Amino acid sequence: MKNDKLSYYLQKFSILIVLAAMFLVCSCLSPYFLKTNNLMNIARQLCVGILIAYGEMILIVSGFLDLSVGSVLALSGVLAVSAYKATGSMALALLAALAVGVACNLFNALFVGNFGVPAFIATLGMQQVARGIALYYTGGANILQLGKFVNIGQGMVGILPLPVLILIGVTVVIWYMFNHTSYGRNLYAIGGNRKAAEASGINSIRSIYISYAINGLLAGLAGVIFMARNNAGLPNGAIGYEMTGLTAVIVGGTSFTGGVGTVMGTVCGAFIIGFLENIMNLLGVNSYVQSVIQGLIIVLAVAFDIRSKSKKSSKVIMAADDNAGKK
Amino acid sequence: MNRGIAMEEIKLRVSGIEKSFPGVKALSNINFAVRKGTVHALCGENGAGKSTLMKVLTGLYKADKGQIFIDEKPVEIKNPIQAREYGISMIAQELNYVSELSIEENLFMGRLPLGKFGNVDWKTVRREAKKFLEEEHLDYDPAQKLKTLTVSDIQMLEIIKAVTNNAQVVLMDEPTSSISQAEVKILFHKIEELKAKGVSIIYISHKMEEVFQIADDITVIRDGEVISTDRAEDLDIQTVIARMVGRTMDNVYPKEQVALGEKNFEVENFNEKGIFGDISFYARKSEIVGFAGLVGAGRTEVMRAIYGLDHKDSGTVRIDGKEVRISSPSDAIKKKLIMLSEDRKEYGIVPVRSVMENASLASLKRYFYGGRSHKGKERREVQEIFGKMNVKTPSLETLISSLSGGNAQKVLLARWMLCEPEIMILDEPTRGIDVGAKFEIYKLMTDIVKEGKTIVMVSSELPELIGMCDRIYVMCQGRITGCLERKDFSQEAIMMLATGLSKTHKKEDA
Numbered sequence: 001m002k003n004d005k006l007s008y009y010l011q012k013f014s015i016l017i018v019l020a021a022m023f024l025v026c027s028c029l030s031p032y033f034l035k036t037n038n039l040m041n042i043a044r045q046l047c048v049g050i051l052i053a054y055g056e057m058i059l060i061v062s063g064f065l066d067l068s069v070g071s072v073l074a075l076s077g078v079l080a081v082s083a084y085k086a087t088g089s090m091a092l093a094l095l096a097a098l099a100v101g102v103a104c105n106l107f108n109a110l111f112v113g114n115f116g117v118p119a120f121i122a123t124l125g126m127q128q129v130a131r132g133i134a135l136y137y138t139g140g141a142n143i144l145q146l147g148k149f150v151n152i153g154q155g156m157v158g159i160l161p162l163p164v165l166i167l168i169g170v171t172v173v174i175w176y177m178f179n180h181t182s183y184g185r186n187l188y189a190i191g192g193n194r195k196a197a198e199a200s201g202i203n204s205i206r207s208i209y210i211s212y213a214i215n216g217l218l219a220g221l222a223g224v225i226f227m228a229r230n231n232a233g234l235p236n237g238a239i240g241y242e243m244t245g246l247t248a249v250i251v252g253g254t255s256f257t258g259g260v261g262t263v264m265g266t267v268c269g270a271f272i273i274g275f276l277e278n279i280m281n282l283l284g285v286n287s288y289v290q291s292v293i294q295g296l297i298i299v300l301a302v303a304f305d306i307r308s309k310s311k312k313s314s315k316v317i318m319a320a321d322d323n324a325g326k327k
Numbered sequence: 328m329n330r331g332i333a334m335e336e337i338k339l340r341v342s343g344i345e346k347s348f349p350g351v352k353a354l355s356n357i358n359f360a361v362r363k364g365t366v367h368a369l370c371g372e373n374g375a376g377k378s379t380l381m382k383v384l385t386g387l388y389k390a391d392k393g394q395i396f397i398d399e400k401p402v403e404i405k406n407p408i409q410a411r412e413y414g415i416s417m418i419a420q421e422l423n424y425v426s427e428l429s430i431e432e433n434l435f436m437g438r439l440p441l442g443k444f445g446n447v448d449w450k451t452v453r454r455e456a457k458k459f460l461e462e463e464h465l466d467y468d469p470a471q472k473l474k475t476l477t478v479s480d481i482q483m484l485e486i487i488k489a490v491t492n493n494a495q496v497v498l499m500d501e502p503t504s505s506i507s508q509a510e511v512k513i514l515f516h517k518i519e520e521l522k523a524k525g526v527s528i529i530y531i532s533h534k535m536e537e538v539f540q541i542a543d544d545i546t547v548i549r550d551g552e553v554i555s556t557d558r559a560e561d562l563d564i565q566t567v568i569a570r571m572v573g574r575t576m577d578n579v580y581p582k583e584q585v586a587l588g589e590k591n592f593e594v595e596n597f598n599e600k601g602i603f604g605d606i607s608f609y610a611r612k613s614e615i616v617g618f619a620g621l622v623g624a625g626r627t628e629v630m631r632a633i634y635g636l637d638h639k640d641s642g643t644v645r646i647d648g649k650e651v652r653i654s655s656p657s658d659a660i661k662k663k664l665i666m667l668s669e670d671r672k673e674y675g676i677v678p679v680r681s682v683m684e685n686a687s688l689a690s691l692k693r694y695f696y697g698g699r700s701h702k703g704k705e706r707r708e709v710q711e712i713f714g715k716m717n718v719k720t721p722s723l724e725t726l727i728s729s730l731s732g733g734n735a736q737k738v739l740l741a742r743w744m745l746c747e748p749e750i751m752i753l754d755e756p757t758r759g760i761d762v763g764a765k766f767e768i769y770k771l772m773t774d775i776v777k778e779g780k781t782i783v784m785v786s787s788e789l790p791e792l793i794g795m796c797d798r799i800y801v802m803c804q805g806r807i808t809g810c811l812e813r814k815d816f817s818q819e820a821i822m823m824l825a826t827g828l829s830k831t832h833k834k835e836d837a
Contacts, residue, residue, distance in 0.1 A: 179700070180695070180699055180700035181695055181700070182691040182692065182694075182695035185684065185687075185688070185691055185695070186691070188677070188679075188680055188684065189677050189680065189684070189688055192677035192678060192679045192680050193673075193676065193677040193678065195673055195674050196673070196674050196675055196676060196677050196688075197677065197688070198636070198656065199636060199656055199666070199668055199674045199675075200656065200660075200688045200689040200742065201655070201656045201657035201659075201660040201689055202657070202688075203655070203657065255679065258679075259677065259678075259679040259680060260679050
């Protein structure tokens with residue numbers, strides 16, 4: 001029994017152990033890694049990616065996903081920037097971004113939830129649509145000179161960058177949602193077995209709408225921070241960011257088949273990727289090679305996940321035999 | 328106890344088989360012999376080791392010790408392909424087929440005849456497939472997709488497939504779990520034919536009546552060991568069950584007569600075009616009402632429509648005399664009406680989540696309110712109900728998929744008990760679970776009706792309906808063909824109504 005507990009905790013916190021090991025290795029490899037400046041930089045860089053990852057995690061846990069988030073982020077970002085330039089109001093700009101993010105995702109939810117289009121296809125379509133609108137609206141040109149808009153991406157509150165502070169706030173909300181609301185439970189149940197969840201009185205369509213709406217809010221917020229950090233409205237920005245988000249989620253132990261995943265895992269997954277990227281930069285690894293390594297990591301993370309699961313399920317059979325034997 | 332057997336021709340002999348998994352001894356010292364051209368039943372509770380033994384015989388597992396003999400010659404079976412070469416073939420509990428492929432493709436899967444250039448010789452495939460279908464009197468086109476067939480026909484095809492593989496020993500694991508009584512007859516007829524051809528059959532089933540109908544020899548396995556092997560005629564059901572569970576079971580159905588209360592559940596005029604029609608019935612407090620019928624009679628469909636899972640064209644439900652509108656399961660649950668689905672895997676368990684989360688799934692409102700969670704309360708209540716229902720689980724965090732079928736079913740029943748229902752629709756509540764767990768579920772049902780609640784039980788096992796119900800409605804082809812009072816219960820009366828041969832009890836008095 002004691003061994004069981006140990007392996008239970010080892011499994012539960014294995015991702016933290018990987019992160020800690022990564023941290024140790026990185027700090028040995030480069031003396032610059034541990035500098036406050038560098039660590040702050042990593043955190044700042046990860047903000048947008050982690051916001052996206054939360055949206056993806058909500059969707060993947062419940063058995064869906066979003067391939068449109070990079071485009072939606074760009075669309076809501078450029079619209080926020082132009083709203084700000086027109087009115088000078090940060091609040092309006094933020095509101096515009098959130099509204100656009102949610103609107104795009106309600107379309108996703110409509111197709112996935114009501115029409116039963118696979119999420120992969122529905123959001124692949126939205127990826128094109130949102131990017132198209134962003135490019136059409138701006139005529140393909142970047143919007144420059146954002147003035148005080150940049151504060152939301154570059155400002156500091158005490159020693160903490162503002163985006164990091166925002167991220168911490170969002171993390172608490174998402175964590176609470178997963179662990180202390182019935183909506184969180186619904187997500188796990190729907191992802192684990194949608195028919196069983198529905199037969200237990202859970203409204204899966206409503207849950208799909210809520211999930212995509214939250215994903216939209218996160219995309220809008222990420223869009224504002226992204227444009228502010230770049231000091232420009234980039235209609236061509238954030239291409240492929242859905243993959244950045246997905247990588248963090250998957251490396252963080254969320255099962256691609258749904259029903260399993262934790263917020264802590266996703267944060268750790270994002271930092272593992274962030275550390276890796278950072279140390280490769282510090283060591284001067286060729287950026288093309290970096291891309292190869294990142295691709296391999298996604299595949300390996302999933303392979304590892306599947307292997308450990310199939311091991312578990314063979315254990316399961318034995319446990320069942322064992323139980324029967326005790327009767 | 329292997330008396331007499333040495334005299335006859337032994338097809339398959341298993342000697343001293345042992346198999347351990349880390350920490351668990353799944354099989355120890357397994358010895359038995361299967362005579363040529365006979366049906367040899369293996370009986371045991373879930374988890375007794377039957378499945379492990381099957382996997383050893385078909386080469387999926389390697390035994391740690393022991394020897395398998397075929398025609399008294401020692402053989403080593405390393406993988407399923409070798410097993411097939413030795414003439415051992417398995418008809419699995421969950422049938423292995425590709426529903427999108429045609430009948431002929433499924434029949435010849437993995438052994439398609441090849442032409443000169445390594446291309447598939449479709450002409451031979453078509454000719455052979457046609458021949459087999461005709462021989463078996465199955466009126467299907469070989470090019471038809473498999474998903475258009477009934478379960479029993481697919482099963483028949485599996486058997487044909489096995490025999491065309493020159494199988495000498497056919498393993499059948501719960502072959503009747505998803506086919507109707509009439510189809511069971513066809514299956515048994517087929518088995519007789521195989522016996523006549525000298526094929527030996529190893530037959531696993533929980534349904535004792537069937538085992539005694541078909542088996543020549545019966546071997547009982549308990550906790551991974553062979554308890555006994557006897558000729559079927561030397562045994563009776565009580566003895567086999569007692570050996571399986573390791574204790575005597577004086578009463579299989581713990582039915583208690585409880586005074587019936589007033590009508591609290593009335594269903595009127597339920598219709599769904601092409602599925603069922605004109606369905607009206609009622610149930611009273613403290614009553615167990617059964618629904619009998621052949622597979623495909625529409626019982627499950629009616630219940631799902633009442634519960635709000637499926638569409639209905641028309642029909643009303645009254646609870647405690649008041650008409651209620653139910654258009655989704657959550658409406659039903661609010662009205663204290665719940666339904667335990669027949670398909671545990673598809674509509675029941677959430678395999679990747681813990682037993683606790685599975686148990687509380689339908690009553691999350693009790694544990695998440697006022698903007699926060701009340702996990703202490705959840706734990707306490709789940710633990711309490713598990714205690715009451717005797718759910719065996721290592722911990723509340725254990726994944727439900729690691730429990731045995733019976734325990735998983737009890738967790739699902741716990742899920743519904745936590746909703747504090749007044750009316751429970753239980754669709755095949757004991758399907759695929761072992762005798763011990765069955766008994767406990769019957770006991771629980773008795774306790775539930777003692778509290779004045781109502782149970783509607785759909786079951787394909789007549790003895791269970793007869794043993795537990797106060798009244799039984801019988802359905803045939805989407806209609807209620809009759810209603811029997813407890814004093815009139817008999818398998819014959821039910822079967823007459825279920826096959827549409829008798830309609831004498833058409834209108835029950837209210």
